[in-house]
Amino acid sequence: MTSVPSAAFVAAPRASAATLDRFSYDDDIVRKFLFATLIWGVVGMLAGLLIALQLANPIFNFNTEWLSFGRLRPLHTNAVIFAFAGNAFFTGCYYSTQRLLKARMFSDGMSRFHFWGWQAIIVSAAVTLPLGFTQAKEYAELEWPIDIAIALVWVVFAVNFFGTLIKRRERHIYVALWFYIASIVTVAILHIFNNLSVPAGLFKSYSIYAGVQDAFMQWWYGHNAVAFFLTTPFLGLMYYFMPKAAEGPVFSYKLSILHFWSLVFMYIWAGPHHLHYTALPEWASTVGMLFSVMLWAPSWGGMINGLLTLRGAWHKVASDPILKFFVVGITAYGMSTFEGPMLSIKSVNALAHYTDWIIAHVHTGALGWNGFMTFGMVYWLLPRLFQTEIYSKKAMELHFWIGSVGIVLYVVAIYSAGVTQGLMWRAFDETGRLAYPDFVETVIKLLPMYWMRVVGGSFYIVGMFIFGWNIMMTWMRRPARYDVPVIEAAPLSPKYVDDNPALPARGLWARFNQLQWHRAWERAPMLFTALTIVAVVVASLFEILPTFLIKSNVPTIASVKPYTPLELAGRDMYIAEGCFNCHSQMVRPFRYETERFGEYSKPGESVYEHPFLWGSRRIGPDLAREGGKYPDLWHVRHFENPRAVTAKSIMAAYSHFLTRTIDFEQIQSRVDAMAMVGVPYGDALNRAPAMARAQAKTLAAAIVEQGGPQGLEDKQIVAIVAYIQRLGRDIKVQSTASRGAP
């Protein structure tokens, strides 16, 4: 879009035109992001529907390796977070930033680079995740070349955004922009530090952190991805689009300031609540819990502020579907930010962790808050961007109701599933034994709820199709050529002139209290950004440094040794298949866990775990002590067809493990990369393939001895069985040799 002033304007300039700038906004980029939001929203939610079906019935894995749950679950989460919600944020950000700053974006070229770069990253994610290229860190699965591309595109976005801030024509930075600033800088910091890794090939890398430290970094990142990708950007959108739709200013601007600073100060500390009762040091876990509980206050401050913006306009909600979406969206924000702090309390977390409760919690936030805020915002934008009436207001109403019913069906079912499974895991019978010793019993109990989730999710997706249809029909009615209005605004004078200055105050304290000093830095966006970065970085360092540097936090265990080359190859398969999406490797120190799985996990056990594989959900049993529980042949049969050994299992089949051959030569580069991140590999540095072949031969012979098939010595199955049979073995050796280490 170019901004050529019309002939009428040139012929009749205003008297004041000499002091005013003329410019127009770039709405073309907003339209681009809007379409991307729609397309990726549909793709991401359909992926969600498919994996929901896979949990309800494993036949939906289609016995196809790149369609299995473990590989598609990250595709779903990445698509809805970074593609759907990400593009939705960019849509609203590009629209509101230009208008709040009275300036066109700093560079149209950078805006386009951001758009196309981001879409290319999404496409590469959609290709690489089903192929099994993953770093095994939740919401940071993408491998290192894509991570570098993300950093590059994000920097371009940041330069474009801050460039616009500098050339702005509005002195005051509105609170929505504060939220955008915090999001942009924090996401950059989180992304870079969580993804530091050593490559072992084009699409394989190992995190530079190990075990406890890697877990700590991951959930520092993971929780703040929720905070600074799904919360603060959408709060910024709320503070702009809610007043627009309600046609009145935000309820309390003062509250919005407190809301902002308290979120920035507190969110960054909250990550460790994802690791309660794990091998994370207790002090870190407690700090995480305290800050999470404190987050309840600012979150509800924000919710109240959003809802009360409708004061005096509640009657409009009945007739305006846009306001309906916003009201339910903001209420969902309130519900999930009440629940989040509650789940971070250790005793509640003990029940909820690893269950579907967490899945229900995130879907209240994602479907309600991110989804409905996006829908309301897009419906508000449609007539303005396409310069025509919305095609169907009735369809908006239908979308609202079908979406709302979908959310309720989804979350009620999955809450029930979560609490049911959590209670079943901890139930003992009157003789003091586990009431449900067979893990699969606690899974099949959930299947009716999983089907109800499929129904609820389908409702939501039908709403998404109605949304898409309405957008396309509105778009078809657009004018042949978009009108690009020319805007007139005064440039900022280099020196700030207060047009209503306060009276000169007497005395030092009174002058200080006039806060001219503060107004000065509030008007300076770069200083403001620097202070936001300081808040985020200082909080992170105070929490992260002790975990990394205090030796007593991770007591070493002499018997814990690095994986053999073959086991490492098996572990890489475990990562590629996304096994960690369903199986944890972290036994918590509860009797009902140690009874079921064995000795609880110690921090020192994961010192060579690059990356850590503790997991966050138990759709299948914990595997931390799996080694030696079953014969090798049991695992071969189980991978080939899980239902051959566990009749009601919902696990995907991995029969291709029995036919694919191991790339023994490749193992050397894997071992070398692991050595580079500090794993003492010794002998294996020179002869990893030979060592792997020898171990594979022994294991294949053992399988034949147990009555299994011949000729598995070069097949992938032996690598993964070797890995599974190693799990938890080191500590078992120790506990028989010398018990007592805590």
Added chain:
Amino acid sequence: MKLSDIMSYADLSSYAEVALVLFLGVFVAITIRTFLPSRSRELYEASLLPLEDDRVITPRDKEG
């Protein structure tokens, strides 16, 4: 002596509490400042920013 030994002796664990106090102090200062009567007018004006309509100087082009 490695860096981690030095940091271990420095006993950084109490720093988290120091940071907590610092952050709380800054936050209280922000809160007080936000509610100062002298700020009311400026903040009220700021809250109207999204509602400020642009000064459009070209008529909407309807000729297609």
